[in-house]
Amino acid sequence: MQVAGHLLFPWKQNPCTRGAPVGTVLLDVSVNDLNNIRQKAGGLIAMLPKDVSILSDEIKEQVLTLEKEMLTQSIPVPVYFAPYNPNLEHIINDITQNSAKNNAKNEDAFAHLLMSVSANGYHVTVDGQNGAVNKNSKIPIIQGELVPSQFALKHVDNAGESTTLPLILITTNLKTFGITNDYPLNADVAVVMSLVEIFSKLHSVISTSPKYRLAFLISDAGLLLNFQGSKKWLETDDNMSLQNVEFVLSLDTITQSLAQNQPNAFYMHVSKPPKEKTPISHFFKLLKTVTGRHSENATVEGIHKKINLAESKISWEHERFSMKRFPAFTLSSVKNPSSSLRTTIFKDNEARTVAQTLTTVKIIAETLACYIYKIDPMSDVFEGHVVINENNVLPYLGIKSVLQNNDIKDGFEKYLANVKITYDKPDARDPDFMFYNGIDPKLNVYRVKPAVFDLFLTLIVSLYLCSVYFAIQFFPRFYNFIAANTKELFCGQVGNTQNATFKRKNN
Amino acid sequence: MTLYHFGNCVALLMPYYFTYKYSGLSEYGAFWKCIQAGCIYIFTQLCKMLVLATFFYSDTSSGNGEFNFFAELLRCSVDVADLLGFALILSRIPGKGHSKLITAGLGWATAEVVLSRGIMLWVGARGTEFSWIYIQKCLESNVMLVQHLTTATLIWLFTRHDLSKALKPLVSVLLAVTIFKGVWLEGLLHILSIGPWAAIAVKALVASLIGFCSLHIYSGLAQQIGI
Numbered sequence: 174m175q176v177a178g179h180l181l182f183p184w185k186q187n188p189c190t191r192g193a194p195v196g197t198v199l200l201d202v203s204v205n206d207l208n209n210i211r212q213k214a215g216g217l218i219a220m221l222p223k224d225v226s227i228l229s230d231e232i233k234e235q236v237l238t239l240e241k242e243m244l245t246q247s248i249p250v251p252v253y254f255a256p257y258n259p260n261l262e263h264i265i266n267d268i269t270q271n272s273a274k275n276n277a278k279n280e281d282a283f284a285h286l287l288m289s290v291s292a293n294g295y296h297v298t299v300d301g302q303n304g305a306v307n308k309n310s311k312i313p314i315i316q317g318e319l320v321p322s323q324f325a326l327k328h329v330d331n332a333g334e335s336t337t338l339p340l341i342l343i344t345t346n347l348k349t350f351g352i353t354n355d356y357p358l359n360a361d362v363a364v365v366m367s368l369v370e371i372f373s374k375l376h377s378v379i380s381t382s383p384k385y386r387l388a389f390l391i392s393d394a395g396l397l398l399n400f401q402g403s404k405k406w407l408e409t410d411d412n413m414s415l416q417n418v419e420f421v422l423s424l425d426t427i428t429q430s431l432a433q434n435q436p437n438a439f440y441m442h443v444s445k446p447p448k449e450k451t452p453i454s455h456f457f458k459l460l461k462t463v464t465g466r467h468s469e470n471a472t473v474e475g476i477h478k479k480i481n482l483a484e485s486k487i488s489w490e491h492e493r494f495s496m497k498r499f500p501a502f503t504l505s506s507v508k509n510p511s512s513s514l515r516t517t518i519f520k521d522n523e524a525r526t527v528a529q530t531l532t533t534v535k536i537i538a539e540t541l542a543c544y545i546y547k548i549d550p551m552s553d554v555f556e557g558h559v560v561i562n563e564n565n566v567l568p569y570l571g572i573k574s575v576l577q578n579n580d581i582k583d584g585f586e587k588y589l590a591n592v593k594i595t596y597d598k599p600d601a602r603d604p605d606f607m608f609y610n611g612i613d614p615k616l617n618v619y620r621v622k623p624a625v626f627d628l629f630l631t632l633i634v635s636l637y638l639c640s641v642y643f644a645i646q647f648f649p650r651f652y653n654f655i656a657a658n659t660k661e662l663f664c665g666q667v668g669n670t671q672n673a674t675f676k677r678k679n680n
Numbered sequence: 681m682t683l684y685h686f687g688n689c690v691a692l693l694m695p696y697y698f699t700y701k702y703s704g705l706s707e708y709g710a711f712w713k714c715i716q717a718g719c720i721y722i723f724t725q726l727c728k729m730l731v732l733a734t735f736f737y738s739d740t741s742s743g744n745g746e747f748n749f750f751a752e753l754l755r756c757s758v759d760v761a762d763l764l765g766f767a768l769i770l771s772r773i774p775g776k777g778h779s780k781l782i783t784a785g786l787g788w789a790t791a792e793v794v795l796s797r798g799i800m801l802w803v804g805a806r807g808t809e810f811s812w813i814y815i816q817k818c819l820e821s822n823v824m825l826v827q828h829l830t831t832a833t834l835i836w837l838f839t840r841h842d843l844s845k846a847l848k849p850l851v852s853v854l855l856a857v858t859i860f861k862g863v864w865l866e867g868l869l870h871i872l873s874i875g876p877w878a879a880i881a882v883k884a885l886v887a888s889l890i891g892f893c894s895l896h897i898y899s900g901l902a903q904q905i906g907i
Contacts, residue, residue: 627682627688630688642698645698652895656902659900
């Protein structure tokens with residue numbers, strides 16, 4: 174595919190040039206500009222900021238809003254995102270300056286002509302094929318469960334089959350894309366994987382083997398794909414019997430990838446307010462106590478939002494489970510389900526992210542442990558050889574999809590039983606979602622000159638050639654002049670100075 | 681840019697044609713002689729390449745715009761072969777008077793411009809990216825034409841036995857200056873960090889100065905021997 178166009182001046186000042194792509198730094202685009210671009214520009218090349226963490230909160234907010242807009246609106250023109258690149262920045266600055274000069278009112282016609290001749294244009298080509306529909310689009314769903322060993326069961330309790338034990342399902346989504354094909358921060362998956370690792374230790378010891386089954390479910394894409402993974406899983410689930418479900422705990426944006434100066438808070442999103450004495454309300458109380466103990470300024474708040482069945486897009490993953498009448502809730506650090514933090518690809522300050530994720534893992538693990546062992550929430554379960562530290566979290570922060578490598582699968586198979594991967598493939602006739610092929614295209618920006626510049630250049634070259642022509646015509650006389658001087662100088666014999674010889678000397 | 685831009689660049693090489701046309705070479709039918717001179721240029725360059733590749737250490741890491749004095753000096757010392765090439769042209773290709781020198785210089789310069797600039801212009805100047813470098817290279821080629829004509833003259837003067845003894849050292853010095861121009865001139869331009877346009881102007885000035893001196897000596901000798 175080739176997208177060609179000229180960026181003679183930024184389009185922002187002159188939005189009537191239809192068809193010209195716009196190149197800009199992402200930070201400079203406002204939502205209003207985006208609307209203009211959608212309607213009038215030929216394309217958008219946006220350079221992502223170099224370092225998000227140094228931006229001020231307002232600019233972060235603006236970037237997030239813009240990102241959200243880009244994700245929700247359909248944009249008919251191609252939009253290219255470029256990572257920070259000093260050359261591209263230089264080009265964008267150049268365009269911006271040119272336009273600033275162009276917009277200067279007090280200039281005469283000659284200056285304007287000079288400007289149009291000397292103006293730098295940029296010719297943008299993009300190679301790489303157009304995004305074709307991937308016929309093999311699929312999203313993986315991986316499940317696994319921690320079953321107390323039969324041996325332990327017989328010893329502790331004489332209750333028969335393990336399938337009759339109450340089930341706690343922990344689900345989350347692996348975000349695999351945002352506005353670009355880049356993995357956003359996947360702290361939720363890291364938390365789930367850490368929980369898998371931590372609780373498998375407890376399950377392996379007979380004395381701490383709980384009377385609960387813990388099941389884990391990770392599906393790809395999440396909110397941006399309307400939680401298709403859990404939908405498919407709920408529809409086709411056949412091997413993990415969803416009987417006797419105590420509750421479904423869903424994690425969503427448990428760690429914010431962009432620091433905003435807000436107090437740490439957990440929000441427990443439910444579709445209907447939990448009644449007293451239900452497992453969810455019990456868990457909620459435990460969570461409040463544990464959170465208060467583990468971090469001073471963190472709060473836990475319950476948010477109730479009814480499921481809007483009329484709307485095709487759901488807000489939280491637990492709604493998929495609630496619709497099937499499973500007690501379910503979502504733990505998240507964002508309050509508003511439409512928050513752009515849930516889909517952002519921007520990450521800042523890794524140290525803060527790690528610390529926050531670690532705290533979250535501790536809180537959830539302690540709460541879960543208190544819940545399944547029915548112990549006092551004021552005591553620490555994870556101490557000594559099962560202490561939770563950064564090593565539990567760090568390896569999972571950059572985890573990739575099952576389609577890409579086997580990290581999740583290997584982790585599940587190492588710690589869990591009944592691991593199964595199912596794939597959700599869209600229906601051929603009425604697809605719920607669709608992926609497009611397309612490797613990262615290469616953007617080439619060439620400096621070009623307008624056609625009038627070439628005409629101008631031809632004029633100068635002709636002038637030069639004329640002068641050379643006359644210089645050559647003049648050369649015999651020049652030679653004779655030198656020869657005459659030389660004769661005087663050397664007092665030599667009489668030379669044939671009238672000889673019309675030609676030797677070119679000067680061009 | 682476009683084919684049109686390529687045309688502009690090629691138009692800048694027109695002085696080569698002017699030289700051929702208006703110096704009377706076309707009347708002598710010296711076209712074939714120019715081709716021969718060009719062939720000798722190619723032969724000389726091949727020999728130079730062989731020597732360079734065989735005996736000289738090539739530092740591939742020095743391509744970062746650094747000016748390496750010793751590498752340049754060594755490279756220029758191989759350029760002495762150019763002088764031998766010129767001498768070969770002058771001795772092998774028959775010609776009369778002025779036209780002999782112009783044949784040698786023009787043939788040499790044309791072969792150089794075609795071989796060393798041709799591909800760059802065809803690929804680069806027609807390419808999408810605009811760069812001043814093609815115009816600059818073409819202008820520089822014009823300077824090189826003057827330079828090569830001068831060198832041919834100097835070599836011819838050097839091989840003459842009837843050149844007065846007083847002028848012999850001057851001719852030798854001018855030859856040395858020409859050959860080692862790559863060292864002293866480029867070094868100077870590098871040290872003074874002169875921009876590409878000014879660099880061409882300086883080169884043109886130097887070429888004109890050397891050319892003027894050689895012309896002066898040449899006209900004296902030409903009158904002596906009556907050509």
